[in-house]
Amino acid sequence: MHTLKKIGEGILTAGIIFLLFILVFQNRLHVPPWLQVVGRMHPMFLHFPIVLLLLSFFTFWLPEKSQNKEWFNLLRLVASLSAMVTAVMGILLSLEDGRSGVTLQWHKWAGVSIAVISYLFYSFHHFFSKKIIGRPFTLIASLCIVVAGHFGASLTHGENYLLAPVNTEEKKAVSIDEAIVFSDVVKPIFEKKCFSCHGAGIMKGGLMLEDSAGIEAGGKTGPLFTAGDPDASLLMHRILLPGDDKKHMPPISKPALADDEVALLRAWIKSGAWINKKLTDVPEKDSFRIVAAKFLAPSGKESNQIVYDFPAADDKKINALNNNYRVIEPQGIGSPALSVHFYGKYAYSKKSLEELLPLKQQIIQLSLARMPVKDDELAIVGQMVNLDELNLNYTDITDKGLGQLLQLKKLKQLSLSGTAIDKQFLEKIVKLPSLRSIYIWNTKIGSNEVAKIQNKFKQVSIETGYKDDGTMMALSPPMIQSTTCIFDRDTQIVVKHPFKGVDIRYTLDDTEPDSIKSPLYKSPIVIKNNITLKARAFKKGWYGSTSAEAIYIKKGSKPDSIELASKPDEKYKGPGKLLDDRDIGDVNFGNGQWLGYTKNDAVFYLYFNKAVQVESVLLTILKSTGSHIFPPSSLEVWGGMEKNHCKQLGQLHPKMPAKDEPPSVVPEQVTFASTPVKYLKIIAKPIKSLPQWHSSKGKPGWTLVSEVVAN
């Protein structure tokens, strides 16, 4: 007896671990046929643990003194063993069935819980023998049994089996978005018309239609259907027999199937007789999905799909025709329809179109946009009888190709933008029976003619697209291509505009160019001196552009060294040689090309080893009012032959920017009588307070300097 118990315990522990193991790896298990037999014993075997467990739970409710009785333990062991075996069988069965869903999950986890709890009861019976611990746990375990039992029954007998007799409430229609093929679409029909004889309880002729196992097994006469072939299926055969035939189903004494119900069953088998598939996963254009939609609550989105009754093409054939310039794609998994796009006009030839003819039935979308398609090649397109969408934008077709397209009785959308077709073409093509939209933008068909045709054929929307209605719009400014802003020798400036037929007019004297007087740009502008180039673009039908600006500064006498006599602010120190690096910087002032001053005046010295004649000093400064960067309040130039004996040569009070002036780089030049100098001292004073209109009025402004040139 003791040995037997030992063996039992061993099997129990091993079994529980085995159970947990296959539970963890259930998705990856491969159950051999002989084990499937074991699994199928689950519905029979499960009755043992129910009785044994309940009995063993009952023992926990007996007085604590009697808890040690040996046979109690034996009972608990046997109960636990039976629970474990049932659970293992159950898992094996669930794998075979390929079932899934909430009911199964509940059933599975409740069942596994029972096995584990009963194992714990047995292993730790000393612990559970205590009244206050054991008894509540038996209640929990019993609850698990009820849950597992209920969901198990739902699995075999169908959902709501228990409450169905009292539940007379009309079933809420399932929406298309949630429907499962068999249980929500097909089963309700069987339920109404067939269950009374072919339900799980009765199973006349060995046929049970309540679940997938039943319909797959078929009845005594044979399998119910051949998926994909309704005409060879027993189900359809029986349904379609004459009404007075003995074998007609349902029998004459029972309510008959409605026509749309028959159509649905037929489409279901034709599409593959899916079971657990969601309806939304069925290809949208599949006939089953379309028929099924009538039986279900609408999903909110209207479905106006076309049914395809042509067979799918051979995948190998499709792959062989697919290449880098001719792309053939299926419409979705399981859909026979194909779409074809041509790319790369150099790869296109009549032959590349002809090669598609083996697929002429399956192609529903074809794009030949921008391919050099000739009229006669449309004869090939005309053979693609199921075409739904055809894109011929910017092809070489003309009115002559029209006849070929008139064969496309199913064509719904036709794009002809940018082609040479004219109004006769349009007049005839709109008569295509299925046509709903046609695109004729950028063709020579006039808007009056379109309006006339549109009036006659209201079912077709004729899209003419955008036409320049003469609204004036501003051109973009020309692009000035300058390599350097500070030049040594005479230099050439190239000005361009990307738009064809644009006139570029320019000025070199800092005035705004206009469309009449200012010189027209024809060839590169040669410059010799400091100039500010302003250029604008003009074109008929457009407003002139804003002006593009560039500053060109003739390089002056190069100082031998430059000394910064006052310290620039930490933020804008720039590199050492900034003032004569020939880079005037840009409005993006954080780029290290600028020296900045706010507290100190900007003071620097230019040294020349040999005396030079100087008559002007030019300083490039930045204006960016939003960032508090203003021209200096005054700009002074001092010069002389000795550092400490310089006299003031000139002074300038730069023009202050207006409120909304955009940021810009400006040259400020101080001119004076030509003077020989070895030393030049330049002082720029940042403005003390920002003007009244500024949002930070009263605060000190910044002076930013990038380059100094003495001439």
Add this chain to the structure above:
Amino acid sequence: MDKEILEHGLNINRRHFLSNLSIGLGSVALGSLLIPDLFNKSKDDEADFLPGIPHFAPKAKRVIYLFQNGAPSQLESFDYKPTLTKLMGQDLPESIRKGQRLTGMTSQQKKFPLVGSFYKFNQYGESGAWVSELFPHMAKIVDDICIVKSMHTEAINHDPALTFFQTGAQQGNRPSMGSWVSYGLGTENKNLPAFCVLLSRGKGNGQGVYSKLWSNGFLDSIHQGVQFSSGENPILYLQNQDGIDREARRSMLDKVAALNEMEYKNFGDPEIATKIQQYEMAYRMQTAVPEILDVSKEPDDIVKLYGSDCLVPGTYAANCLLARKLSENGVRFVQLYHQGWDQHGNLPNEMRGQAKDVDQSSAALITDLKQRGLLDETLVIWGGEFGRTNYCQGKMTVDNYGRDHHPRCFSIWMAGGGIKPGMVYGETDEFGYNIINNPVHVHDFQATILNQLGFDHERLTFRSQGRRFRLTDVEGKVVRDILA
């Protein structure tokens, strides 16, 4: 004594238990026999789809995403809130704010003065959608677009929010939306990348965009976004070097491919196969790309439609035109970024400039796709990474104010690709602070895009580092209400 008995019992139990466990080990070994491929990748781990074939027939074949980087204010564009103008300057009631998170930029502010739009709103089209005067061209096409006013996101700062929008996670190690689409649908035109990226810079306060936003993450590197730049070489390193002609390139590629093939046979690294494909595609791109970038053959009408900036490379208008050309040529996902929408201050002024940059050409893109019969198969999206606050950041004057980041509600629009045209979806409260109707989370938005492309977002997965990833992580619900 009781204690000893208990201990004895426990000892026996422990020994007993352990010896039983050894039997358990045997049972595990037994169980493992049932798993034929215990140590291999199981079938279940494979993606739940066939690469290149959508789950169901797609409504949209391609996407053009006009990303407005920096977060344009919904209150000056599509979400009309007259209440804010009425209550101008009053403090945002706590009953509305409910102590929700702020950025570090305004959390120190003592007051949160409400500020109404500086710009006027009007209703347009048959849908009667409200659009501000900043967007006159978009106003003309409201009947072609679907404005979603109830977008919300989880991030409050630019980079995480942008990354979240583009990759479904804030951290930036996941594949971009375009990469997912490329992975799911494959390339359409084999002579161009499936995922292209175009950048433009506005004049307003800008925020950076980084290449991680168009990264392929853990997906095969063939799905990475390819950036087109505005310079002389739009795609870096695509041109042959001087002295190399096309024949020389061809024979060089053939030799390299042979070497790579050898290497692939030895190591089986899929990245080697990718590399071979990439070289081949680049070779074909050498002829395909210049043809697409050439805008000189576009008719004058088109230039007027998009605005003449569309001929200036690197502008938003040029990128819109280019986006149409790429999309028309079978690029699955064209991602634009327009920078400069971060108006913490100087909003009325900066926003006018930003709107001018994008208004005409965004609308033009819709019109242009439509007149070619391509809008129904191209999904166009316009929007930023979050919204802006209904209260002023910094100093407030009659004509000048700023707005901080606001993730709780913002507006975007979508057009084409099976999205209901002429629709305004979702609603915010009268303060424009919280959503009161039909919220759309970023994951919902992503799920909807994938749905339009023919994918169940829950089944477009990729296994990496021991788990499966999705663009929508573990959330997302298709917004069926806005589907045509």
